[in-house]
Amino acid sequence: MALSGKRVAQIEIKPKGDVFHKLWKANPHHIPNLSPTLVQNCQLHEGEIGTVGCVLHWNYLYEGKDCVAKTRILAIDDEKKLTTYQVVEGDFLKLYKNIYMYCHVDTKGPNHVVTWTFEYEKLSPDVPDPDALLDFYKRLTKDIETKHL
Template structure:
């Protein structure tokens, strides 16, 4: 089996109240506030290395996925302020038990009346029996709605 068949991409779009710039800034500059906005999903977020909100910084997340306590370290790979797009790479944690590579793209479209949050994940599985990260996409949809309800 070729490695390309182990690669995939998932996209979830969620419409939010017209405060997408606030949502983008929360993820980029103040992610440590996210646990208080969605305590059932995210228990903790700490800067592991670097300066929060800058390319190269690494965040340590404690979260619940499918009823299990999980940990992930995400590194900010790129911040495109003009397009409100932040790219994260999972560099350590539970995801890397199943995935060779895992990138998360958070894009907030604030043009027009409706603001849309788009979560895109690109991944490469370690083996064909690893499931696609569909439950993770559901997690991000719920997390986005929690943040909207409690912050925006």
């Protein structure tokens, strides 16, 4: 069983992808207002929001448990509407050596598609692949679409 892996999910959204990209890049502190049942808090921990290197502290409800995470923005590509994050602290690092998340928004004609990609390395072979985490981000994306976009 491989310790490293990659998971991808695509979610079609109705509103313009620019708005979704800007939310995740520059206004993540608004996400708890858009999906309070999944994300309770997002605060700047280090750096400047919307810039490479900033660290965000998250409180969220995952599989019925209160959890925390810190994510660092590693890269922002406004032209491609792609933001890259690394989980640098929190509950998931009890199971995974590292997790990188990519949020890419693509426009295909009148449709806009959000692609979440997770690259990860498990601490041991008995750790499950992060499919439940991917499902969490699918639900979060749909919540944001419904309430904001």
